[in-house]
Amino acid sequence: MSWPVFFLIPIALMAFVAGQLFLKHAMESSAAKGFRDAQVISFLGCGIFSMTIHFFVTLGLLGHLDLSYVYPFQGLSVIIISLAAAVVLREKLNLRLTLGALFISVGIVLVSLS
Amino acid sequence: MRDRPSGFTNPWFQLGFGVVCVLVYELLQKRGASETANLSEVWSWTGITALVSPLVWLAMALMIISLVSWLYVLRYIPLSIAFPLSRAVDVLIPLSCWAILGENISSRRWCGIALVVIGLMLTAKPVAQLEEKL
Numbered sequence: 001m002s003w004p005v006f007f008l009i010p011i012a013l014m015a016f017v018a019g020q021l022f023l024k025h026a027m028e029s030s031a032a033k034g035f036r037d038a039q040v041i042s043f044l045g046c047g048i049f050s051m052t053i054h055f056f057v058t059l060g061l062l063g064h065l066d067l068s069y070v071y072p073f074q075g076l077s078v079i080i081i082s083l084a085a086a087v088v089l090r091e092k093l094n095l096r097l098t099l100g101a102l103f104i105s106v107g108i109v110l111v112s113l114s
Numbered sequence: 115m116r117d118r119p120s121g122f123t124n125p126w127f128q129l130g131f132g133v134v135c136v137l138v139y140e141l142l143q144k145r146g147a148s149e150t151a152n153l154s155e156v157w158s159w160t161g162i163t164a165l166v167s168p169l170v171w172l173a174m175a176l177m178i179i180s181l182v183s184w185l186y187v188l189r190y191i192p193l194s195i196a197f198p199l200s201r202a203v204d205v206l207i208p209l210s211c212w213a214i215l216g217e218n219i220s221s222r223r224w225c226g227i228a229l230v231v232i233g234l235m236l237t238a239k240p241v242a243q244l245e246e247k248l
Contacts, residue, residue: 027188059164063151085193100236101198107229108204
């Protein structure tokens with residue numbers, strides 16, 4: 001295992017989480033403002049840019065590691081995105097949804113550690 | 115969740131369709147990236163060298179389709195529900211790698227898959243109850 005793995009996996013994860021939040025915010029705004037609104041376009045652009053970074057960094061990792069090893073690291077994004085959606089997007093997050101997200105995250109991390 | 119269309123445009127259907135697209139593009143991406151990993155010692159870590167593989171381009175096309183489908187889903191379903199449910203793909207990918215790419219699944223990995231399934235059920239149950247009321 002070489003140093004780029006420890007450096008690139010967190011970058012891919014952060015880009016993915018940021019991308020999802022930008023895209024959700026853009027789609028929420030588009031329902032009221034339409035797709036020609038400057039704010040909607042800028043959020044969509046930021047989301048697609050973040051997801052593009054995630055795509056290329058993941059491609060680089062996949063060239064050297066098993067897919068079943070690299071991909072499950074995104075499992076951490078489940079609990080991060082659920083909490084971020086509650087804080088940033090003000091979505092309702094009850095105990096069952098939190099537990100569900102936690103189980104999925106732990107499960108995916110377990111898969112990745114195998 | 116606001117009023118939802120039915121049929122192909124139903125956001126729950128689109129969520130499942132998107133999961134299948136992601137599953138296929140991840141498998142294509144892996145195969146394409148592996149085939150091109152040794153083209154350049156330095157640049158292969160950036161993923162740029164993988165662009166010479168047609169499988170990666172096919173994966174990118176599927177990625178765009180899944181992105182459009184996902185954007186549609188986000189318009190109707192809260193992120194804190196849609197995103198955990200979309201991670202069904204994290205169970206399907208190891209299983210597909212095992213079945214198609216011949217990768218191993220250890221007992222710990224099976225436990226992880228079971229936890230993901232429990233998490234998906236916990237997340238999906240209130241959604242199913244909500245759908246029944248509508």
